[in-house]
Amino acid sequence: xxxxxxxxxxxxxxxxxxxxxxxxxxxxxxxxxxxxxxxxxxxxxxxxxxxxxxxxxxxxxxxxxxxxxxxxxxxxxxxxxxxxxxxxxxxxxxxxxxxxxxxxxxxxxxxxxxxxxxxxxxxxxxxxxxxxxxxxxxxxxxxxxxxxxxxxxxxxxxxxxxxxxxxxxxxxxxxxxxxxxxxxxxxxxxxxxxxxxxxxxxxxxxxxxxxxxxxxxxxxxxxxxxxxxxxxxxxxxxxxxxxxxxxxxxxxxxxxxxxxxxxxxxxxxxxxxxxxxxxxxxxxxxxxxxxxxxxxxxxxxxxxxxxxxxxxxxxxxxxxxxxxxxxxxxxxxxxxxxxxxxxxxxxxxxxxxxxxxxxxxxxxxxxxxxxxxxxxxxxx
Amino acid sequence: xxxxxxxxxxxxxxxxxxxxxxxxxxxxxxxxxxxxxxxxxxxxxxxxxxxxxxxxxxxxxxxxxxxxxxxxxxxxxxxxxxxxxxxxxxxxxxxxxxxxxxxxxxxxxxxxxxxxxxxxxxxxxxxxxxxxxxxxxxxxxxxxxxxxxxxxxxxxxxxxxxxxxxxxxxxxxxxxxxxxxxxxxxxxxxxx
Numbered sequence: 001x002x003x004x005x006x007x008x009x010x011x012x013x014x015x016x017x018x019x020x021x022x023x024x025x026x027x028x029x030x031x032x033x034x035x036x037x038x039x040x041x042x043x044x045x046x047x048x049x050x051x052x053x054x055x056x057x058x059x060x061x062x063x064x065x066x067x068x069x070x071x072x073x074x075x076x077x078x079x080x081x082x083x084x085x086x087x088x089x090x091x092x093x094x095x096x097x098x099x100x101x102x103x104x105x106x107x108x109x110x111x112x113x114x115x116x117x118x119x120x121x122x123x124x125x126x127x128x129x130x131x132x133x134x135x136x137x138x139x140x141x142x143x144x145x146x147x148x149x150x151x152x153x154x155x156x157x158x159x160x161x162x163x164x165x166x167x168x169x170x171x172x173x174x175x176x177x178x179x180x181x182x183x184x185x186x187x188x189x190x191x192x193x194x195x196x197x198x199x200x201x202x203x204x205x206x207x208x209x210x211x212x213x214x215x216x217x218x219x220x221x222x223x224x225x226x227x228x229x230x231x232x233x234x235x236x237x238x239x240x241x242x243x244x245x246x247x248x249x250x251x252x253x254x255x256x257x258x259x260x261x262x263x264x265x266x267x268x269x270x271x272x273x274x275x276x277x278x279x280x281x282x283x284x285x286x287x288x289x290x291x292x293x294x295x296x297x298x299x300x301x302x303x304x305x306x307x308x309x310x311x312x313x314x315x316x317x318x319x320x321x322x323x324x325x326x327x328x329x330x331x332x333x334x335x336x337x338x339x340x341x342x343x344x345x346x347x348x349x350x351x352x353x354x355x356x357x358x359x360x361x362x363x364x365x366x367x368x369x370x371x372x373x374x375x376x377x378x379x380x
Numbered sequence: 381x382x383x384x385x386x387x388x389x390x391x392x393x394x395x396x397x398x399x400x401x402x403x404x405x406x407x408x409x410x411x412x413x414x415x416x417x418x419x420x421x422x423x424x425x426x427x428x429x430x431x432x433x434x435x436x437x438x439x440x441x442x443x444x445x446x447x448x449x450x451x452x453x454x455x456x457x458x459x460x461x462x463x464x465x466x467x468x469x470x471x472x473x474x475x476x477x478x479x480x481x482x483x484x485x486x487x488x489x490x491x492x493x494x495x496x497x498x499x500x501x502x503x504x505x506x507x508x509x510x511x512x513x514x515x516x517x518x519x520x521x522x523x524x525x526x527x528x529x530x531x532x533x534x535x536x537x538x539x540x541x542x543x544x545x546x547x548x549x550x551x552x553x554x555x556x557x558x559x560x561x562x563x564x565x566x567x568x569x570x571x572x
Binding site: 050051054056058059094095097219221222223224235237242243309310311312313314316323325327329330337338340342346347349350354379 | 434485
């Protein structure tokens with residue numbers, strides 16, 4: 001890859017320079033370290049090193065009862081903790097055959113989609129910062145703050161909720177809270193239009209993201225990418241449509257895919273735009289939940305001491321960052337025998353090595369931002 | 381789907397010895413011989429079943445064996461499959477080995493590295509066979525059931541006694557012993 005410089009008529013081969021990006025680099029979104037071999041300003045090779053946030057949550061879970069695992073799942077993707085809990089609760093419920101009350105299902109879908117909004121708002125803010133624009137971050141955080149406040153009111157915590165329990169949700173929401181959510185999503189529609197003109201159609205932003213880090217469908221399938229990364233490459237796969245869980249089969253929403261409007265299908269701009277349009281879909285879903293929500297209990301019948309029957313299950317759910325899978329193996333006891341987490345961020349981080357070669361270093365920052373990883377989920 | 385797939389595998393990959401396990405509760409799986417895993421995976425990924433995505437590789441340590449589960453999925457056919465192999469239980473001087481499937485799916489690269497790091501299964505033919513989450517010179521494989529944490533790492537004490545939150549441990553132990561009824565520690569069971 002080294003550039004050949006012509007000096008006095010002779011070709012000089014320059015050496016590659018090794019650069020460490022992270023683990024304390026603001027653009028790596030946490031404690032990711034990427035060892036970059038650069039040739040002037042072009043990345044020749046990038047080797048991601050992970051594990052700085054490794055707590056071996058899977059081992060901890062083997063010593064906890066089934067309810068005790070839920071707070072640990074929060075700490076994986078701490079920006080979308082509700083979605084992390086949801087998948088785990090669904091896996092256990094499916095094994096136990098628990099019926100979740102209708103009101104709890106509505107609350108779950110509504111809260112899950114609000115979490116998606118919060119997570120995508122975070123992406124929108126920090127991605128703009130990665131690319132040098134500071135003010136979108138402030139807009140995004142103002143709106144995200146409302147969601148966190150609502151979450152704090154209903155669950156008692158701002159980020160790590162322990163709210164989705166096996167059999168339902170921990171606490172009921174009040175009518176006043178529902179009215180505030182309705183008002184918020186109404187405001188959010190206008191807000192999203194503003195974001196699009198502010199960032200999405202911004203000339204500098206488009207120049208920085210179009211035709212950068214293009215992912216082809218073959219790469220996507222081979223690496224097992226999911227979520228907005230997969231849909232950004234023009235593939236319309238969404239677990240909420242393909243294998244609907246909870247109430248998603250009854251709700252009306254569209255799967256958003258990248259079309260390559262500004263550059264090529266599967267570039268950074270497409271991944272950005274898929275997330276922004278997904279927020280509109282989330283608002284649609286929240287509105288339907290607000291219309292449909294009915295009175296009733298929020299907790300189903302669950303035994304006091306949960307013993308999952310012997311067997312195994314692989315439960316996938318569509319989280320803001322991609323598909324989250326729980327592979328639970330039970331031996332019939334009070335604790336999971338083995339709980340393996342399929343993390344989409346782990347998968348997406350493994351793609352960095354393939355996306356980086358040939359990029360400018362500044363584009364590489366845009367690439368890391370566009371796959372939207374949370375290192376808590378990568379390392380678990 | 382599993383029975384069809386088993387007969388398909390047995391006819392296309394000779395000697396793979398595929399058998400389906402279909403329990404009443406939970407997901408079904410297919411067991412194949414460990415020596416044929418690569419051929420089976422190639423057939424599944426490129427053949428008519430189109431399992432073009434590897435979701436995850438789970439290593440599980442049982443009393444008498446180690447099981448490696450390959451969870452495959454097909455987006456176009458909307459299918460999911462748990463493919464399993466049994467490996468012999470590791471002893472003090474042997475580690476279980478299996479062929480790498482990195483050439484079939486790129487996702488296998490990091491998944492196999494994690495499986496090696498956590499459970500200690502060696503993947504023959506892996507292009508970059510290193511630990512991934514733990515440091516390269518870490519001892520032992522944390523997700524094995526008989527794992528004991530090493531006491532020292534580069535002169536640093538692992539889990540020093542003064543850093544262990546004993547008050548917490550005692551508190552939760554007491555709760556488990558004295559309050560069998562969770563209603564007493566939380567008002568959250570009002571749904572019942």
